[in-house]
Amino acid sequence: xxxxxxxxxxxxxxxxxxxxxxxxxxxxxxxxxxxxxxxxxxxxxxxxxxxxxxxxxxxxxxxxxxxxxxxxxxxxxxxxxxxxxxxxxxxxxxxxxxxxxxxxxxxxxxxxxxxxxxxxxxxxxxxxxxxxxxxxxxxxxxxxxxxxxxxxxxxxxxxxxxxxxxxxxxxxxxxxxxxxxxxxxxxxxxxxxxxxxxxxxxxxxxxxxxxxxxxxxxxxxxxxxxxxxxxxxxxxxxxxxxxxxxxxxxxxxxxxxxxxxxxxxxxxxxxxxxxxxxxxxxxxxxxxxxxxxxxxxxxxxxxxxxxxxxxxxxxxxxxxxxxxxxxxxxxxxxxxxxxxxxxxxxxxxxxxxxxxxxxxxxxxxxxxxxxxxxxxxxxxxxxxxxxxxxxxxxxxxxxx
Amino acid sequence: xxxxxxxxxxxxxxxxxxxxxxxxxxxxxxxxxxxxxxxxxxxxxxxxxxxxxxxxxxxxxxxxxxxxxxxxxxxxxxxxxxxxxxxxxxxxxxxxxxxxxxxxxxxxxxxxxxxxxxxxxxxxxxxxxxxxxxxxxxxxxxxxxxxxxxxxxxxxxxxxxxxxxxxxxxxxxxxxxxxxxxxxxxxxxxxxxxxxxxxxxxxxxxxxxxxxxxxxxxxxxxxxxxxxxxxxxxxxxxxxxxxxxxxxx
Ligand SMILES: Nc1ncnc2c1ncn2[C@@H]1O[C@H](COP(=O)(O)OP(=O)(O)OP(=O)(O)O)[C@@H](O)[C@H]1O
Ligand SMILES: [Mg+2]
Numbered sequence: 001x002x003x004x005x006x007x008x009x010x011x012x013x014x015x016x017x018x019x020x021x022x023x024x025x026x027x028x029x030x031x032x033x034x035x036x037x038x039x040x041x042x043x044x045x046x047x048x049x050x051x052x053x054x055x056x057x058x059x060x061x062x063x064x065x066x067x068x069x070x071x072x073x074x075x076x077x078x079x080x081x082x083x084x085x086x087x088x089x090x091x092x093x094x095x096x097x098x099x100x101x102x103x104x105x106x107x108x109x110x111x112x113x114x115x116x117x118x119x120x121x122x123x124x125x126x127x128x129x130x131x132x133x134x135x136x137x138x139x140x141x142x143x144x145x146x147x148x149x150x151x152x153x154x155x156x157x158x159x160x161x162x163x164x165x166x167x168x169x170x171x172x173x174x175x176x177x178x179x180x181x182x183x184x185x186x187x188x189x190x191x192x193x194x195x196x197x198x199x200x201x202x203x204x205x206x207x208x209x210x211x212x213x214x215x216x217x218x219x220x221x222x223x224x225x226x227x228x229x230x231x232x233x234x235x236x237x238x239x240x241x242x243x244x245x246x247x248x249x250x251x252x253x254x255x256x257x258x259x260x261x262x263x264x265x266x267x268x269x270x271x272x273x274x275x276x277x278x279x280x281x282x283x284x285x286x287x288x289x290x291x292x293x294x295x296x297x298x299x300x301x302x303x304x305x306x307x308x309x310x311x312x313x314x315x316x317x318x319x320x321x322x323x324x325x326x327x328x329x330x331x332x333x334x335x336x337x338x339x340x341x342x343x344x345x346x347x348x349x350x351x352x353x354x355x356x357x358x359x360x361x362x363x364x365x366x367x368x369x370x371x372x373x374x375x376x377x378x379x380x381x382x383x384x385x386x387x388x389x390x391x392x393x394x395x396x397x398x399x400x
Numbered sequence: 401x402x403x404x405x406x407x408x409x410x411x412x413x414x415x416x417x418x419x420x421x422x423x424x425x426x427x428x429x430x431x432x433x434x435x436x437x438x439x440x441x442x443x444x445x446x447x448x449x450x451x452x453x454x455x456x457x458x459x460x461x462x463x464x465x466x467x468x469x470x471x472x473x474x475x476x477x478x479x480x481x482x483x484x485x486x487x488x489x490x491x492x493x494x495x496x497x498x499x500x501x502x503x504x505x506x507x508x509x510x511x512x513x514x515x516x517x518x519x520x521x522x523x524x525x526x527x528x529x530x531x532x533x534x535x536x537x538x539x540x541x542x543x544x545x546x547x548x549x550x551x552x553x554x555x556x557x558x559x560x561x562x563x564x565x566x567x568x569x570x571x572x573x574x575x576x577x578x579x580x581x582x583x584x585x586x587x588x589x590x591x592x593x594x595x596x597x598x599x600x601x602x603x604x605x606x607x608x609x610x611x612x613x614x615x616x617x618x619x620x621x622x623x624x625x626x627x628x629x630x631x632x633x634x635x636x637x638x639x640x641x642x643x644x645x646x647x648x649x
Contacts, residue, residue: 315524
């Protein structure tokens with residue numbers, strides 16, 4: 001008895017019990033649809049986050065001179081000075097740009113109008129690294145830094161809120177009581193992802209890093225942003241930086257050096273876990289659907305006990321009966337898989353249309369859905385089919 | 401008491417049952433449905449089995465038909481010991497050597513007459529084209545070619561039983577086992593069925609049939625009487641069956 005024979009038999013049996021087959025199918029459809037939708041949401045989130053992180057540039061390196069995790073809370077944090085940053089740059093030939101960041105909340109005042117916001121003390125190189133564009137005037141220059149000029153660059157929104165439409169460039173404002181001349185306004189950057197709880201970059205005020213002590217009251221460098229010459233030298237650059245920090249602050253000192261790749265990697269891991277959890281939630285409904293299939297198959301086998309007896313009497317082997325019933329369950333689940341995939345794709349499109357997550361139906365999700373629905377058919381179909389196959393022919397023939 | 405047959409184990413015997421017992425264990429009660437039964441049936445013979453209800457007729461038929469295995473004893477079918485075959489091997493024997501005719505027809509209600517007749521060929525691995533041809537031929541031989549597309553519930557009892565006979569015949573079995581084949585039929589349909597069974601027997605197929613009806617039993621060449629799981633008598637009919645006469649004396 002060939003495959004097509006079993007398939008025909010299964011389809012005609014399922015067709016005989018249309019309503020029942022349809023209802024059982026529904027369980028699988030919903031299960032597969034939820035797996036597809038959930039995995040698509042995870043996939044969409046991955047695409048979004050990876051795109052965002054790749055936008056940072058894969059040659060970027062992020063340095064935290066003090067990495068205070070729980071283990072070293074006891075240890076004394078070291079102070080990385082601006083001189084240290086210069087030394088680091090000189091000892092790391094693989095770096096093209098190095099930019100120290102000393103950031104604090106502070107007040108920017110124009111006349112008696114004042115704004116509390118984030119003051120970033122940095123150097124000119126940040127503009128090169130991040131490709132910051134200007135709406136008006138210019139960014140901090142190397143000579144601003146060297147000469148410790150009391151100058152200031154405003155974020156787009158901060159400029160608007162302080163000056164309310166007037167031109168800020170050339171005007172004088174006070175940054176934490178240090179009088180500074182506005183030399184430029186940044187281009188609008190818009191809300192970036194993952195800036196929750198913090199000021200938007202459009203609200204930042206940038207002052208020369210050499211002004212940090214006066215304007216912010218500290219010269220301790222919290223973060224250094226650096227850029228390797230090219231993608232291939234990122235690894236060497238990181239090694240140079242790590243070497244420098246160990247020489248400078250001691251073997252046991254804890255710091256953190258991350259490149260875009262390493263951040264990307266951990267983000268991918270996190271999102272992978274997230275996707276797995278979402279898929280797992282979807283799978284639960286698929287399993288519930290599978291239990292429905294098993295339940296119906298058990299009923300079917302009981303109802304068709306006499307048929308099984310007759311088939312055996314005229315020469316059906318156990319394996320014939322087994323395959324006949326497994327095929328029914330698998331066909332049920334595969335049809336459910338097709339319909340569920342369509343429904344799931346619809347769900348993913350709805351999520352993409354109605355939420356910021358660009359949920360996309362990946363081929364992988366479809367493969368997974370199909371594999372899992374036929375697996376469900378097999379797993380939950382085998383037991384009832386096994387029961388059917390092992391019925392005693394005489395008992396089965398006598399069954400009323 | 402069975403009458404011992406001297407030539408019982410000769411090459412002409414298609415069925416040789418020796419010392420077969422069947423014990424049903426239902427909880428604490430043991431039922432000895434068959435007690436040390438000996439029986440030989442020659443190839444081409446027509447044997448009727450009679451006896452009161454519960455005497456073990458169906459039990460014996462099930463063992464002869466390889467639907468069941470004896471608790472003890474030996475059963476050789478066409479020279480091959482089958483009492484200890486695996487369920488799958490028994491299925492193959494049922495498919496190739498045996499055709500069943502049941503009192504309640506036992507057709508699959510969802511299939512047409514033709515599809516019902518095709519079933520044994522499906523399990524024998526016969527391809528669709530040949531299957532259809534042979535099934536139609538079998539239906540024709542029982543006079544029901546024009547009912548091929550009917551479902552069992554669109555057939556009269558006699559017609560349904562003829563479909564069942566066509567199904568029993570379609571794979572060219574050596575033996576037809578019929579357990580009260582006319583039990584659910586009026587006497588006219590019953591006679592029609594017996595006519596067909598006689599025809600099969602004339603063509604050389606061995607027939608073993610259970611019946612409660614003396615007239616129906618009259619078609620057989622030999623009648624065996626069962627009581628409480630024992631063969632208590634055997635009667636040869638002199639007129640008619642050639643195979644039968646050669647067996648007795
Ligand atoms: N599956 C079973 N379990 C327990 N006992 C059984 C089983 N099948 C048959 N028996 C018992 O075996 C004995 C013989 O039964 P069997 O069906 O062979 O009788 P029979 O001669 O065919 O009767 P009838 O003429 O009524 O069909 C009976 O006592 C019956 O109760
Ligand atoms: Mg009986």
